[in-house]
Amino acid sequence: MSETLSARRAPLVLGIETSCDETGIGIVRGTELLANTVASSMEEHVRFGGVIPEIAARAHLEAFLPTLREALETAGIELHEVDAIAVTSGPGLSGALMVGLSAAKGLALAADKPLYGVNHLVAHVGVGLLEPHANSHGDSHGNPSGHRAEGPDAEPDAEPEPEPGGMRRLPENTGALLVSGGHTEILRVGSLTSDVELLGSTIDDAAGEAFDKTARLLGLGYPGGPAIDAAAVAGDPHAFRFPRGLTMPKFEGSAQTPGKHRHNWSFSGLKTAVARAVEQFEVAGRPVPVADIAASFQEAVVDVITAKAVRASREHGITTLMLGGGVAANKRLRELLTQRCAEADIELRIPPVSLCTDNGAMVAALGAQLVAAGVTPSSLQIPADSSQPVQRISV
Amino acid sequence: MRNYHGGVILAIDSSAGASVAVLDADGVRAQWRTAETTTHAEVLAEAVALTMRDAEATGAGLRGVVVGVGPGPFTGLRVGLALAQSLAEVWGVALYGVCSLDSLAQRAVNQPADSGTSTSHEFLVASDARRREVYWARYRAEPQGFAELLEGPRVSAASELPELPVVGVGASLYPQDLAARGTAESHWLPDAVELGQLAQRRLGQIPEPQRRGEPAATAVGAGLLEPLPLYLRESDAKVPAHMRAKQTS
Structure with missing residues (x-):
């Protein structure tokens, strides 16, 4: 089957992401990335030291049409050409989700296109299927050359398998580690469109929140992520022994009889330990190191994160692990995860940072898989679900 | 509407309950409404689809989309605006904003009080702004039968409003502070039908349709607003103490 033919059959999907502070609109044809446009309200949150939901929601409404127009222009298509509209229906901030959801419903209704309300976390995995556009449009956000931690693309077996219709699919026994300001999860992905299982997650703060x-x-x-990453360069990682949450035997158990929190994380104790350390120096009147x-x-x-993710992968037969989320930009995380995956004979895939952080291309990528798999579209009445579980891939 | 002689209009409001109407020069072709305040994200798009179908209207054939820009609770308000801006964008038709309180003011003029009209013909519209406040504006019934905005919209405690007859749910929420014009009027919610009628009148005063969702200055001058939410309040966020300290240092 020629590339052109297969590409022509692959569904053209527009994806919309507004679950946190990024207004993202992406366009894909099957697994080919055509546009990935992101407007962020991050600057507006800086003075608060965290994302303010109301500010994020206001920014989504303002940014939506300009972002949509830019994405369509980058992809060189008209909205009427798309086969479907995909939108993050959850999990995320309700008020923020509702802007994207309502806007997506408007597009689907006006252009008479099927709507797919999709899971934000599963979309982070779907992005791993995206390949660069044949003649790249020079989209500054969407540098599609992925970082492959296990060396160059020499191993043809490691490529996603093409399916009939030109759609690639994930390799068998894929897992995903998602680490961001809102999420810390490890997933087993049997099928992007029908079989996703949550193996473990944080029970309190997300890792990015801890940063x-x-x-x-x-x-x-x-x-905090980039700031800590930068400050850590000049520091000794073994100067202090901070706690690794939920690693006591009573939480972890064994592979045969796993404890309740074997694959879960907790970062609130770590945060407290750092506060105590800082306090000690301040009380003693000494400069904080x-x-x-x-x-x-x-x-x-x-x-x-890496120890538990790799162990969960091993114990669930995962042989390919995808990394996603904003904390994927952290150098030390990439380094240690690469090392530990190699030791466990797990292939690690890290998409480019622009596709690890929240974006619309990942939503479009998952939408295209759902269309190709013949999954029933969503109704115009679907709600935003701030705590949508990973098993609900589409609603 | 005597002045309005062209084009079908789709009007949407989500500033309190939610409502949809399709109107043309002969009147209202189809309408839908709910008093529910927490289901806009679920029900509004489907309601637009049904109302357009009932009205036998096509998106591309519209003169424009009219959207209530509040004031009203933010989350619900944005649902209507996000929906309306997508519809207008895809259909390639103009998008106009109308203050949602104008709907109640127009109803107050269309349905004069049973007993003793206010000598000044002035009145207030007050809706629920939550947090022990109301969104309000002051209007006057002008001789041609339309409500003229004199002051507002604003947000404040009910006790701070001018002493005038009040229509809108603000009157039933704060009976100790506000003098309701009547019992029925104290439960009125903004509605897309009146927003559509007001837009028809205002569009009748300007020549050709403005395309592509960018009302020209003429449309804005005629009482149509940019399709942007009237929040009237900042987001609740307070800059935390440790961040304040850093920013002032």
Whole structure:
């Protein structure tokens, strides 16, 4: 089957993402990325030291049409050409989700296109299927050359398998590690369109939140991820031994009799430990060793995330692990995860950062899979579901 | 509407309950409404589809889409605006905003009070702004039978409003502070039918349709607003103490 023919058959899908502070609109044809346009309200949240839902929702409404127009222009298509509209229906901030959902319903209704309300977390996995557009449109946000941690693309077996109709699918036994300001989850993905299972997640703060809160404690500013990453470079990651949450035997159990929190994380105790360490220096009137604390904190987070993710993967037969979420930009996380996956003989795939952070292309990518799989579209009456479970891939 | 001689209009309001209407020069072709305040994201798009079908209207054949821009609770308000802007964008028709309180003011003029009209012909519209406040505006019944906006819209405690007869749910929420014009009027919610009629009148005063969702200055001058929410309040967010300290230092 020629590339052109298969590409022509693949569904053209527009994806909309507004679950947090990024207004993202992406367009894909099957697994080919045509546009990935993102407007972020992050700057407006900086002075608050965290995302303010009402500010995010206001920004989505303002940014929606300009972002839509730019995405269509980048892809060189008209809305009437698309086969379907996909939109994040959850999980996320309700008020923010509702802007994208209502806008998506308007597009679907006006253009008479099927609507797919999709799961934000599963969309983060779907992005792993995207391939660069044959003649790239020079989209600054969408540099499609993915980082493949297990060396160059020499191994043809590692490529996603093409299916009839030109759609690629995930390799068998795929897992996904999602680490962001709102999420810390490990998923087993039997099928992107019909079989996703949550293996573990944080029971309190998301990892990105822990970075934000610790950066605040250390006076490093917001967002905390890049700030800690930078400060840690000059620090000793072993200067302090900060706790790795939920690693005690009573929580973890064994592979045969797993404890309740074997594959779960907790970062609230870590945050408290950092606060105590800072306090000790302040009380003693000594300068706070910011770089050492940042490096040791980062090491604690990254150590426990990667250790638990790799163990969960091994115990569930996962042989390909995808990394997603904004914290995927963290250098130490990439480094340690690469090392530990290699040791466990797990192939690690890390999409480019622009596709790891929240974006519309991932929603479009999942939408295209749903269309190709013949999944029934959503009704115009679907709600925003702020706590949509991963099993609900589309609503 | 005597002045209006062209085109079908789709009107949407989600500033309190939610409502949809399709109107033409002969009147209302189809309408839908709910008093529910927490289901806009679920029901409004389907309601537009049904109302358009009932009215036998096509999107591309519309003169424009009219949307209530509030004031009203933010989340629900945005649902209507996000929907309306997508519809107008895809259909390639103009999108106009109308203050949602104007709907109640027009109803007050269309349905004069049973007993003793106010000598000044002035009155207030007050709706629920939650947090012990009302959204309100002051109007006058002008001789041609339309409500003229004199002041507002604003948001404040009911006790701070001018002493005039009040229509809208604000009157039933704060009877100790506000003098309701009548019992029925104290339960009125904004409605797309009146917003559509007001837009027809205002569009009748300007020449050709403005396309592509960008009302020209003439449309804005004629009492049509940009299709942007009238929040009237900042977001609740307070800059945390540790961030304030840093920003002032």
